[in-house]
Amino acid sequence: MDTSTTFNAIGVLDFDKWLEPKKFSYNPASMGPLSIEISIDACGICGSDIHAAAGDWGRAYTPLAVGHEIIGRIVSLGDEVDKSKFHLGDRVGVGPVCDCCHECNRCKDHKEVNCKKGVLTYLGVDPKTGVKTQGGYADRIRVDSRWVFKIPDALESKHAAPLLCGGITGFKPLLTAKVGKGTKVGIVGIGGIGHMTMLFAKALGAEVTAISRSNRKKDDAFELGASDYIATAEEGYELKNADSLDVLVVTTSSFSGSNLDKMLTLLKPAGRMIFITAPPMDEKLTVTPMTMLMNDYVISGSASGSPHEIEYMLEFAAKHDIKPWVETIDISEPNVAKSWQRMLDGDVKYRFVLTGYDKCF
Numbered sequence: 180m181d182t183s184t185t186f187n188a189i190g191v192l193d194f195d196k197w198l199e200p201k202k203f204s205y206n207p208a209s210m211g212p213l214s215i216e217i218s219i220d221a222c223g224i225c226g227s228d229i230h231a232a233a234g235d236w237g238r239a240y241t242p243l244a245v246g247h248e249i250i251g252r253i254v255s256l257g258d259e260v261d262k263s264k265f266h267l268g269d270r271v272g273v274g275p276v277c278d279c280c281h282e283c284n285r286c287k288d289h290k291e292v293n294c295k296k297g298v299l300t301y302l303g304v305d306p307k308t309g310v311k312t313q314g315g316y317a318d319r320i321r322v323d324s325r326w327v328f329k330i331p332d333a334l335e336s337k338h339a340a341p342l343l344c345g346g347i348t349g350f351k352p353l354l355t356a357k358v359g360k361g362t363k364v365g366i367v368g369i370g371g372i373g374h375m376t377m378l379f380a381k382a383l384g385a386e387v388t389a390i391s392r393s394n395r396k397k398d399d400a401f402e403l404g405a406s407d408y409i410a411t412a413e414e415g416y417e418l419k420n421a422d423s424l425d426v427l428v429v430t431t432s433s434f435s436g437s438n439l440d441k442m443l444t445l446l447k448p449a450g451r452m453i454f455i456t457a458p459p460m461d462e463k464l465t466v467t468p469m470t471m472l473m474n475d476y477v478i479s480g481s482a483s484g485s486p487h488e489i490e491y492m493l494e495f496a497a498k499h500d501i502k503p504w505v506e507t508i509d510i511s512e513p514n515v516a517k518s519w520q521r522m523l524d525g526d527v528k529y530r531f532v533l534t535g536y537d538k539c540f
């Protein structure tokens with residue numbers, strides 16, 4: 180811990196009052212040889228922020244600043260940081276993972292995001308220092324440079340921020356499933372991650388079907404690039420649209436009461452269903468093995484992305500002009516509370532991005 184340095188943040192001081200976030204200060208981990216310190220300019224509000232702040236994954240520690248869709252400028256570089264890649268003042272981003280062990284087979288295999296010793300940007304503990312990590316609702320952050328990403332000039336900060344978690348989380352499963360021109364991709368849930376997944380799928384040349392409970396988001400879905408729309412509240416939707424999709428990406432964060440067998444009917448044989456969100460730990464999926472067998476179905480999961488995938492995603496987003504739909508809001512105690520409440524109410528199209536950091540800290 181660097182007790183001579185203080186960072187300022189807004190976060191949860193008491194899990195019983197998590198919807199009343201407050202300002203606090205903390206001492207960050209000391210600068211290591213590979214550390215980068217970033218002065219933060221913007222941070223997207225991910226659904227995970229809400230789960231973490233509400234204690235859905237356990238009440239880890241307070242104070243807790245969340246936020247892992249971070250954009251800022253480099254203000255300090257450790258001695259061993261790759262100086263051909265990073266310079267003071269560079270605009271960079273940080274996502275949900277801020278370090279890994281760099282030594283295990285997963286890391287060596289470039290599956291760093293799956294490292295069992297990976298450190299989360301918040302709700303994590305820096306193994307080198309023992310300091311609990313704090314996220315991007317703060318004036319600064321220090322992270323390992325191997326998890327810091329240069330932001331292409333073509334991307335505005337407010338559009339780049341949500342890509343660091345929501346964007347890569349939606350993009351990676353499309354790459355894994357080899358989505359390309361003409362692939363029929365169904366995207367379940369039109370929210371923060373879902374709408375970004377639609378933008379990426381469309382840019383990859385896929386024919387996108389948006390899948391939502393009601394018809395409420397139909398116009399938005401077509402504007403986002405969907406060519407078809409399925410409302411699962413409609414009786415018999417699965418029979419009407421059976422065998423129509425190659426890939427189903429599930430971006431909703433609650434599965435209570437949903438019937439997987441029914442939704443799998445939408446897939447062609449050997450189709451793939453991929454889960455990419457992080458619901459509360461007590462959520463369980465139910466599926467009939469016979470359904471899997473008779474149709475050669477694959478059900479899989481996908482965690483955000485490893486460094487090389489995040490770098491590729493940012494390049495791809497810049498090249499294809501991927502612009503998440505965002506609502507910017509100045510960071511402050513009341514505005515964080517307001518945006519969290521509006522997210523709980525499903526009242527955002529489709530991502531809040533906190534800005535105005537210089538006015539708050």
Ligand SMILES: [Zn+2]
Pocket residue numbers: 225226227228247275344345
């Ligand atoms: Zn996230």
Ligand SMILES: [Zn+2]
Pocket residue numbers: 279280281282283284285286287291294295296297
């Ligand atoms: Zn590792």
